[in-house]
Amino acid sequence: MKLHNNLGQKLGKVASLSAVLLAFFGNAYAEEQVLDSTAAVVNNGIILESELNAHTQKLLSQYAATGAKVDEITARRQALQSLITRELILQIAQTNGAEVTDMQLDSTLESAALRNNTSTDKILKSYGPNLTEAQAREKFKEDYLINEIRRSSVRQRIHISPVEINTLAKALKQRGSVEPMYHIAQVVIPLSSAPNEAEYNRVQSEARQALNAIKNGANVAEVAAKYATSEQSADMGYIPETAIPLPFLPAILNAKPGDVIGPFRSSIGMHIIKLYDVSHSAVTPIKTYDAAHILIKTSIIYSDEAAVAKLKDIASEINKGTITFAQAAKQYSEDPGSAIKGGDLGYAVADIYDPNFARALTQLHVGQMSQPVKSAFGWHLILLKDTRVDRDSLEVFKEKANSIIFEREFNEAVTSWERSLREMAYIHVIDPELVNSGVSLDQDNKGKNTLKPTNDDQGSQQYSENSRLLN
Structure with missing residues (x-):
């Protein structure tokens, strides 16, 4: 997916290509060529059918690998949601003039390879066998920009009080060397940022249906896919007790492996949680x-x-x-x-x-x-x-507590931020398969889009609030 300065320019290129084929090769040849078309319009950018098809197949393969049976329309809707969010974040990058030089890209690739005990070549090849090295580097660069913009933008949404830090720091210091770990999966039925009574009632009803379906043996991933707005897996793996969101913690502490609990209300929607297992692991020393x-x-x-x-x-x-x-x-x-x-x-x-x-x-x-x-x-x-x-200094435990609380709140804050991007955007779905299936993701807020460039001073402040390196 590229950053698009002008939607008309790109659509014009598609039309021009069609005209060239007709002029030089005639109608018969042109009919045999499958020209890429638009799956969705997102502000001044577009998502192509080829991108949507590839992303849908990727999700279907991932579900199949875990044994989940997800139909193509469900995966296609989830894929388009993910691509829309990706396009919106890349548009912020373009508006802010964010750039990654070749030197920065090489450095980031090398760090990623070292961190994951692999090679830069394997990272680039993971983007698919049909991409050239240059195309794979472009994909990696986009992913890097998206992650950096997402994290720096979400930081300012997370506010941690000294009381929270002190309370958790004392608990960490007193806990000892073992901490419970909970293997959980969750389904999130999303709510808009300002739901009316009808939407809230609908989501409550869907949450109850999801709860009953999972209690009756339905695959959690299959149920979660119906409502997913991103590619995040329903299975969250083993999570330490300190990292579990506080609204869910009492019910999880009282649950037994195999229990399905909820619904729980959060700022992003209604949650259903299944507890698979509980283990006790040694706490990593600070x-x-x-x-x-x-x-x-x-x-x-x-x-x-x-x-x-x-x-x-x-x-x-x-x-x-x-x-x-x-x-x-x-x-x-x-x-x-x-x-x-x-x-x-x-x-x-x-x-x-x-x-x-x-x-x-x-x-x-x-x-x-x-x-x-x-x-x-x-x-x-x-x-x-x-x-x-350090096993004794309360200040060190406070630093650790601050990090734990930040990460605990980060995922919900990311979902809330991405939801706000979609709600402020102009989105029009053209993909025939989704349109004919009655899937509606359209938003008509083009005049309300308030995404603005972030100057360097603001960006630096976002980091400095959570970093010892002050700009």
Whole structure:
């Protein structure tokens, strides 16, 4: 899927291609060619039938692999919902002027490969055997942009109070070395952001039907597919007790494996939950990292390439012993808070840092300096000075608690944010199979679309509220 500056231009190209075929090869040849057509219009962009067909087959294959029997129209509706959301997020990227240079893309690919214990080649090939390397890189770039925009946009929707952090931090410290893990699956029947009485009654009725169907042995994935607005699996796997949303927790604690509970109301809809199993696992000790860094920021006039080259020169001088890391940080780093301390960030859990920074940090050995690492703030050299497991400091447990609460609320916040994107958009479904089946996903809010560019200062603030790296 591409970012589309002008819908008419793309539709014009489809029409022009048809005219060329007719002019050069005649009607007989043109009739044999299956030209790509529009499945849906999304603001000033379109989703093609070829994209919808491919995505539908992908979902059907995934369901079949788990033994779920989902009909093609259900999978097609779910696929189109996912593609619509994807297109809307990519349109935000285009509006904001978000770009990923080849250097950034290479760095992100390498980090992803290292994190998943695979190779960059295998990651690119996972996008399908029929794509060229350039096409696969474009898909990976789109996925990266979508994830970054989604996470930075959703951060501002999550508000965590000091009371919540303190309460959970004390509980974590007192828990000991074992925590219950719950294997659950859920069905979400979505609600709009402002449901009227008729919609609420309909969703309540559908929730009761879903509850009864699952209690009577229906496959949870098959029931969930009827209402899904994304590709997220109904099976959520094993979730630690601290990560379960608080409204569901009392009922889950009282449930036995095999129980089906709900419906529960949340800001995004009605939930039905099935508990498969309960286990008790050792709690992962809280590991803290004593790190230092040197930050070089980029701008319109100072490119990624220039920043990386400067950091490589600095690293070369450090490795030769011409200058120490602390001296280089004081002289060159553009993070004033840490530069004055020789780049020192102190002991902290990795989760509080920018995701790319955190991943690079956790891959270092004590005493090792990283290659240049890209984050939301610029490019870094990172030095890992020490690590330790902290079992006593309440401040460390507060940092861990903040991370747990954020992740616990993140999925619901993402769903709410994506719903708001769709509700503000102009969406018109043209796909004949869905239209003829009575599936309606249309939205006519073109004049109400309030998506605006996010300037750098706002974007930096979104990160700084949840990060130790301050811009």
